[in-house]
Amino acid sequence: MAKFVLAQAGSEATRPTFWKIGHIGEAIFYYLAAVAIAIFAVGVYQRFSTYAQGTESWFDRLDDLSGRIASATKIVFSNQKQFDRDLYAGLMHAFVFWGFLTLLIGTTILAIDMDIWTKALGQPSFFEGAFYLSYSLVMDAMGLLFVVGVGMAIYRRYWVAEGRLWGKHTSTEDDLFVWSLFLLGVGGYVTEGVRILGTSATRNVSFETVSFVGWFVYDVLAVAGVTPEMATAAYPVVWWSHALLALAFVAAVPYAKPFHMISSFANVVTRDEKAGKRLPGVPDDASPEEIGHGSIEDFSWKELLDHDACTKCGRCSSVCPAKAADRPLDPRDVILDLKQYREDLEAGRTEEKPIVADGGASVINSETMESCMSCMACMDACPVEIEHVEQFTQMNRRLTESGQMDANVQDTMMNVFQNGNTFGEPQRKRPDWADELDFEIPDAREQSVEYLWYVGDYPSFDERNRKVARSLATILEESGVEYGILYDDEQADGNDVRRVGEEGLYEMLVEDNAEAIRSCDYDKIVCTDPHSYNTFKNEYPEFEVCEWTEDDVFHYTQVVEDLFRELGLSGSELDYTVTYHDPCHLGRYNDEYEAPREIVKATGCELDEMPRNREDSFCCGGGGGGLWMDFDEDPKPSEERLREALNDTDSGSRVEKFVVACPMCMTMYEDGRKTGGYEDDIEIVDVSELLVEAIGRKEQVEVAAD
Incomplete structure (x- = not known):
């Protein structure tokens, strides 16, 4: 079989693009892709423009930017923070991260071949022969890793019902995110299997065995009685279902939980290596009402980025000694309460109120902030470098300046x-x-x-x-x-x-x-x-x-x-x-x-x-x-x-x-x-x-x- 596959490493070893979609369908796809990318770009711009409205950070966050990016890349690509305290979660995230990244790179390579190399430059496609076979093997292998990782996430979230994954801010958004990823991964293989079966009526597809997961789907369909003609008829529906879900996911990234893929990396890049160990000072000319965080306008751009970087993973909550002692503090909820308040305020869904105060008329209750032990366990556990202690201290400063400090x-x-x-x-x-x-x-x-x-x-x-x-x-x-x-x-x-x-x-x-x-x-x-x-x-x-x-x-x-x-x-x-x-x-x-x-x-x-x-x-x-x-x-x-x-x-x-x-x-x-x-x-x-x-x-x- 290996010799036969190598023998097919010529022009026949490739796959048809936009097979059975037609020129009109292709034009519609490109139009929808452009719309999705435009929505994505506008959303990302709006997010980062929000950060620009935040105050300046006390510490320099952008010095030695190249070094910061290199360090952040090492942290993110190694998944080292995800493995801390939780091997299962580390493996799960590594599978999802590396699988998703590979699929993204693979899709980009295909787009370069189709839209730039062949159409724009008029060059013969490089998406064939040995390159195609290698490409297919890697994509199937890493895509399978991706599906396994998402499956592990679904198992832990719904079957095991891991406590730290659930909380007051758990919502339909979280369900849509994990199931969209799963359907994208599985849908890609279903699309591949249907295509292999459909094209088998007109060409020798034995070289497609390198796409071992897609070939497995092909075998399952054939055993189930699906004929090449049936696969050919079904392919446009399967293809469009997968394509529309992918484009909708791209468009939704800046507006929902998937944005953490961008904000988390930015947060790691701009982290303070001494976060928590040292705290921001107070400007010499600050009046008492300007000390600490009393309104959302008082938060720095990095603190707003912290809020968006939170993935609701609950690692901070699971290690917080205040929460374990049943004090009224959950570090995840504090970060997400602040984020939700900002978003509700921007959308006109709530009226402006104090960030922290004694009583229920504020975003955060004073007892919640007084409960923090400043032990930094939450920050050590956070995989995206959220700096909880700095924000908690700023809210404590507001309590102090407004005379709401604990009597003792x-x-x-x-x-x-x-x-x-x-x-x-x-x-x-x-x-x-x-x-x-x-x-x-x-x-x-x-x-x-x-x-x-x-x-x-x-x-x-x-x-x-x-x-x-x-x-x-x-x-x-x-x-x-x-x-x-x-x-x-x-x-x-x-x-x-x-x-x-x-x-x-x-x-x-x-x-x-x-x-x-x-x-x-x-x-x-x-x-x-x-x-x-x-x-x-x-x-x-x-x-x-x-x-x-x-x-x-x-x-x-x-x-x-x-x-x-x-x-x-x-x-x-x-x-x-x-x-x-x-x-x-x-x-x-x-x-x-x-x-x-x-x-x-x-x-x-x-x-x-x-x-x-x-x-x-x-x-x-x-x-x-x-x-x-x-x-x-x-x-x-x-x-x-x-x-x-x-x-x-x-x-x-x-x-x-x-x-x-x-x-x-x-x-x-x-x-x-x-x-x-x-x-x-x-x-x-x-x-x-x-x-x-x-x-x-x-x-x-x-x-x-x-």
């Missing part, structure tokens, strides 16, 4: 404003945690140091976290490195102050902390808290008052790992079975996963990983101001995480210690241990506390704590 958060902000810390304690008490140590903490304001240690609010004022501060101080002292702290010149870092919407207060903290640090002679800044680490590393350097760069800032685990290795700190090995929780601001925000693990392993502990670890880690519930609010949650994120440690790890109930590297996580999990009834089952410890015990200094730290 408002009290905390007042503490920060009046005392420079979230606890409302006098600043003179900030270094009291070190009073009982058997050595004196150097003052970085008075001597040169290698490590300027920013201790942070919770290690300074929270009794449980003071033990963490003493442990880290002991490690630094034992290592012999030159380090020091700012004593009472240290202010709250402001990371979460900014994320609850208090931009003015945040900028004041930046100025105060930067001024204190600028007066010191140091090489590196080391932070106890990942929240401090994030804002010092990614946000402070954007202010002119700061003289350091992101390369000068470290989390303590990064420093201690190096000290442990270089200075050979060692002692008795520990034999605990432990699990480690990745803090959002250390892991997902800043990609540091290994330093804490290396320290834990070096102490001799058996480390059993949580099922959700590294970038897939589950938030403790304290971020985004959550530590300062009271929510009606079931279950609390901290309780769910401890349950996971004891029930879902390989070691299960043998896990003795739940290891953290964040003071806020320590606070949340100590609370979850009590409220969840886990006090007798597991102990919460910081990485530094494990290491202090390993080097034989635990007793001294505990004596100082007492």
